[in-house]
Amino acid sequence: xxxxxxxxxxxxxxxxxxxxxxxxxxxxxxxxxxxxxxxxxxxxxxxxxxxxxxxxxxxxxxxxxxxxxxxxxxxxxxxxxxxxxxxxxxxxxxxxxxxxxxxxxxxxxxxxxxxxxxxxxxxxxxxxxxxxxxxxxxxxxxxxxxxxxxxxxxxxxxxxxxxxxxxxxxxxxxxxxxxxxxxxxxxxxxxxxxxxxxxxxxxxxxxxxxxxxxxxxxxxxxxxxxxxxxxxxxxxxxxxxxxxxxxxxxxxx
Amino acid sequence: xxxxxxxxxxxxxxxxxxxxxxxxxxxxxxxxxxxxxxxxxxxxxxxxxxxxxxxxxxxxxxxxxxxxxxxxxxxxxxxxxxxxxxxxxxxxxxxxxxxxxxxxxxxxxxxxxxxxxxxxxxxxxxxxxxxxxxxxxxxxxxxxxxxxxxxxxxxxxxxxxxxxxxxxxxxxxxxxxxxxxxxxxxxxxxxxxxxxxxxxxxxxxxxxxxxxxxxxxxxxxxxxxxxxxxxxxxxxxxxxxxxxxxxxxxxxxxxxxxxxxxxxxxxxxxxxxxxxxxxxxxxxxxxxxxxxxxxxxxxxxxxxxxxxxxxxxxxxxxxxxxxxxxxxxxxxx
Numbered sequence: 001x002x003x004x005x006x007x008x009x010x011x012x013x014x015x016x017x018x019x020x021x022x023x024x025x026x027x028x029x030x031x032x033x034x035x036x037x038x039x040x041x042x043x044x045x046x047x048x049x050x051x052x053x054x055x056x057x058x059x060x061x062x063x064x065x066x067x068x069x070x071x072x073x074x075x076x077x078x079x080x081x082x083x084x085x086x087x088x089x090x091x092x093x094x095x096x097x098x099x100x101x102x103x104x105x106x107x108x109x110x111x112x113x114x115x116x117x118x119x120x121x122x123x124x125x126x127x128x129x130x131x132x133x134x135x136x137x138x139x140x141x142x143x144x145x146x147x148x149x150x151x152x153x154x155x156x157x158x159x160x161x162x163x164x165x166x167x168x169x170x171x172x173x174x175x176x177x178x179x180x181x182x183x184x185x186x187x188x189x190x191x192x193x194x195x196x197x198x199x200x201x202x203x204x205x206x207x208x209x210x211x212x213x214x215x216x217x218x219x220x221x222x223x224x225x226x227x228x229x230x231x232x233x234x235x236x237x238x239x240x241x242x243x244x245x246x247x248x249x250x251x252x253x
Numbered sequence: 254x255x256x257x258x259x260x261x262x263x264x265x266x267x268x269x270x271x272x273x274x275x276x277x278x279x280x281x282x283x284x285x286x287x288x289x290x291x292x293x294x295x296x297x298x299x300x301x302x303x304x305x306x307x308x309x310x311x312x313x314x315x316x317x318x319x320x321x322x323x324x325x326x327x328x329x330x331x332x333x334x335x336x337x338x339x340x341x342x343x344x345x346x347x348x349x350x351x352x353x354x355x356x357x358x359x360x361x362x363x364x365x366x367x368x369x370x371x372x373x374x375x376x377x378x379x380x381x382x383x384x385x386x387x388x389x390x391x392x393x394x395x396x397x398x399x400x401x402x403x404x405x406x407x408x409x410x411x412x413x414x415x416x417x418x419x420x421x422x423x424x425x426x427x428x429x430x431x432x433x434x435x436x437x438x439x440x441x442x443x444x445x446x447x448x449x450x451x452x453x454x455x456x457x458x459x460x461x462x463x464x465x466x467x468x469x470x471x472x473x474x475x476x477x478x479x480x481x482x483x484x485x486x487x488x489x490x491x492x493x494x495x496x497x498x499x500x501x502x503x504x505x506x507x508x509x510x511x512x513x514x515x516x517x518x519x520x521x522x523x524x525x526x527x528x529x530x531x532x533x534x535x536x537x538x539x540x541x542x543x544x545x546x547x548x549x550x551x552x553x554x555x556x557x558x559x560x561x562x563x564x565x566x567x568x569x570x571x572x573x574x575x576x577x578x579x580x581x582x583x584x585x586x
Contacts, residue, residue: 026340029339029340029341030341032343033277033341033342036279036343037277037279037343046396046400047359047374047376047396048374048396048397048400049372053400056400056404057396057399057400057403057404060400060403060404061403061412064403064415065412067412068411068412068413097338097339097361097374098338098361098374099373100373100374174501174502174504177504177505178502178504178505178507181505194505195505195582210504210579214501245579246579248504248505
């Protein structure tokens, strides 16, 4: 009789070993599904062998999802600032798929709240923390300044840069060129642009030199006399100084 | 004891009750179409699991698929049979110009009777038309490569465009493995430029080894595909894998993308014995002006390493010598 009881206990123990993790995971999966079915959240997930990689992957996707959502909401202000704020509210749920780690990350849409002031200072709605809740009970915004992009070189300008050139030298990536040219076109400030091969032989012209990694390595101005000036170093330069690089030219009106 | 065993059997049955996968699809404005899409995904995944368990072919007759989709699914199954281990799925439908797209369908690649030599976890994408019928079923690119591009902030800020490009890169890869001639005919533009590198080993008359040289051969679409299809017909199996990816968007012509891939190419003879293998860089110039019908205008292949000193030791090809978007000028048309 005692042997029979022992067998029953052993079977129950084995069952609990198998079933309990399944049930626990099922609860997490249910919570994930609940969030996915709600319209109140933005979410992303990644399933990878490494848990940290899964989490960082899910975070990268969720950041892009927040950016997409923001652009669809026509919110004013710096999208990056919204993302920075949203990231404070990212909540993970971790489960397993076989040997793989499934990282599910979500954020409540109402937690992505921010207001942009004219000064460029971003007011970010505070999390419910003690420091953010003043004694009078009003929600006190926490301010965090969005840094203005100012290159060190700009502060020691030796040649005069036009507003377009000042903006030109802030471009650091190949991907930013499109937006820059589009804005100039919309403002009627550009008369032509293209790859270096098609650059006009004469006249003042600007060149953005990029490398194979997509980084802008130089912003140059070709003067009327053909001399090339580097707009950042304010020194004379040459495209030959940038081997294995491509270049986009543009002419301002 | 009898009562105990009955209760235990019931508990085990309930725990293991995993026959039908519950599928819920969100963001479809028509409830009838939504229900039809959910039913299709559910039937497909249930059938995949049943076919896996029985070690048989996938039966697509109950799925009401078009011949094209059915053939594509069968080819995929032949190469990479899969199963779904999730019991309940909530999937978001993304609106496309032709209907909806459902992504992130979790699958485990499980070859029948053998260990799969690639990463096991993949995700599937199903495109539905406006009537809720399946237009295409394909796997997304390997998760490691997917994240490599998603995490890089190089050229693209748009998540959808990134996913679209990566989807087509993966469809391009599987077209070789599936010997899908139709897809390759469609994806290469008629004026496509194909450049293939070849390592030429050099020696002096005295037999002294000199550095290897790479010579490049230019081909048109027809010439390239004819040679490729001859390999398809003569070989038993082709295995193309990508383990590195770099995506660059054209700065001015923003619907054009340069994709550089590190590729492994293996062929197997009809009797199953290994044939040829090489590793190299493939560069593809993609044109996404028509998102539904993207085209490849340029494909290049270069070895990833060769003897550059004459010492007999292969060293990696310098990155500056790998073809990229900057090497090609695009015409205005």
